[in-house]
Amino acid sequence: MERVVGTTVRGLRGPIINKGDNLEEIIVDTVLNAAKVEGFSINDRDIITVTESIVGRAQGNYATIDDIATDVQGKFGEDTVGVIFPILSRNRFSILLRGIAKGTKKVVLMLSYPSDEVGNHLVSIDQLDEKGINPWTDVLTEAEFREHFGFNKHTFTGVDYIEYYKSLVEAEGATCEVIFSNNPKTILDYTKSVLTCDIHTRFRTKRILTNNGAEKVYGLDDILTESVNDSGFNEAYGLLGSNKATEESVKLFPNNCQPLVDAIQATIKEKTGKTVEVMVYGDGAFKDPVGKIWELADPVVSPAYTAGLEGTPNEVKLKYLADNNFAHLRGEELKQAISEYIVNKDEDLVGAMEAQGTTPRQLTDLIGSLSDLTSGSGDKGTPFIYIQGYFDNYTK
Numbered sequence: 001m002e003r004v005v006g007t008t009v010r011g012l013r014g015p016i017i018n019k020g021d022n023l024e025e026i027i028v029d030t031v032l033n034a035a036k037v038e039g040f041s042i043n044d045r046d047i048i049t050v051t052e053s054i055v056g057r058a059q060g061n062y063a064t065i066d067d068i069a070t071d072v073q074g075k076f077g078e079d080t081v082g083v084i085f086p087i088l089s090r091n092r093f094s095i096l097l098r099g100i101a102k103g104t105k106k107v108v109l110m111l112s113y114p115s116d117e118v119g120n121h122l123v124s125i126d127q128l129d130e131k132g133i134n135p136w137t138d139v140l141t142e143a144e145f146r147e148h149f150g151f152n153k154h155t156f157t158g159v160d161y162i163e164y165y166k167s168l169v170e171a172e173g174a175t176c177e178v179i180f181s182n183n184p185k186t187i188l189d190y191t192k193s194v195l196t197c198d199i200h201t202r203f204r205t206k207r208i209l210t211n212n213g214a215e216k217v218y219g220l221d222d223i224l225t226e227s228v229n230d231s232g233f234n235e236a237y238g239l240l241g242s243n244k245a246t247e248e249s250v251k252l253f254p255n256n257c258q259p260l261v262d263a264i265q266a267t268i269k270e271k272t273g274k275t276v277e278v279m280v281y282g283d284g285a286f287k288d289p290v291g292k293i294w295e296l297a298d299p300v301v302s303p304a305y306t307a308g309l310e311g312t313p314n315e316v317k318l319k320y321l322a323d324n325n326f327a328h329l330r331g332e333e334l335k336q337a338i339s340e341y342i343v344n345k346d347e348d349l350v351g352a353m354e355a356q357g358t359t360p361r362q363l364t365d366l367i368g369s370l371s372d373l374t375s376g377s378g379d380k381g382t383p384f385i386y387i388q389g390y391f392d393n394y395t396k
Contacts, residue, residue: 240299
């Protein structure tokens with residue numbers, strides 16, 4: 001019988017994960033039980049994805065405000081610290097900022113504008129145009145910002161992040177000066193000790209600061225790269241990818257996930273004879289059209305994945321073939337011609353007209369976005385995603 005369904009994505013419900021749980025066993029059991037209950041088979045090249053959150057929970061990878069403060073104080077001593085380019089997020093940055101402030105006496109908080117790195121806006125571009133302000137050249141004090149734009153609350157959260165972040169710093173006993181600039185060098189007019197909090201642009205920011213006279217330069221990826229007072233840590237990403245756990249602690253991005261994905265793949269192979277692909281995923285990489293927020297606040301979409309998920313898709317555009325190469329055909333003849341073309345397509349279609357309009361993103365980024373949208377970040381209770389038919393094409 002001809003298949004009439006392509007890619008199928010299932011969110012699998014599992015138990016609430018706690019520190020020390022055997023994730024490999026839980027995930028394999030969840031997948032096999034779901035297949036039995038729902039009546040689907042395990043096939044070669046199916047994909048199991050696991051949210052990074054439960055991996056971090058199982059690892060017990062947590063840190064407190066005091067842990068963060070200890071590391072920050074050890075790196076900066078009594079210096080005034082320039083905290084630059086943080087994202088505007090209660091979940092992602094508020095606890096980190098409290099820890100940073102607790103480890104310092106004075107913070108100069110430099111915010112990018114009109115938005116942060118992932119698209120959370122302080123003001124709109126239209127407001128900048130109206131006031132004649134160039135965000136690439138103009139540096140604003142807090143008073144100047146308020147004079148031009150007043151108090152603006154975030155589209156989704158209803159929070160004035162300028163007021164909120166300043167209050168968090170001051171509540172920890174540090175003084176706080178807020179400025180607005182998109183040029184890393186601006187902070188050097190205030191202090192030579194800088195903690196840069198951007199995510200995907202952090203290496204460039206550090207380089208610019210170091211080359212222009214900064215004396216101490218660290219990023220969030222340099223804080224808690226090793227345990228402090230038995231805290232959790234992430235040797236690759238430090239505080240990047242962390243999320244608020246309680247009012248006093250964060251869950252860090254998980255460590256050393258590769259053994260987990262390899263073990264799940266091996267166990268499924270042992271139990272079913274099938275080779276599935278496995279990956280741990282964090283934020284998807286997509287942009288919200290209403291709030292203009294780019295979702296990717298984690299340092300990477302996937303910190304670990306099996307070898308079969310390396311690379312990018314190699315696909316042709318069906319509608320291009322139908323409108324161009326085979327425009328003279330219809331019905332079964334068109335289907336056969338396109339199927340034959342797909343079967344014989346080149347192994348590398350980069351630059352080919354037949355591939356234009358396909359999505360040349362990393363497979364892990366595409367699958368991570370698919371998984372993140374399926375599991376959501378709320379109460380669906382589906383931290384494992386099972387994907388079938390992702391590598392199929394029109395000929396299968």
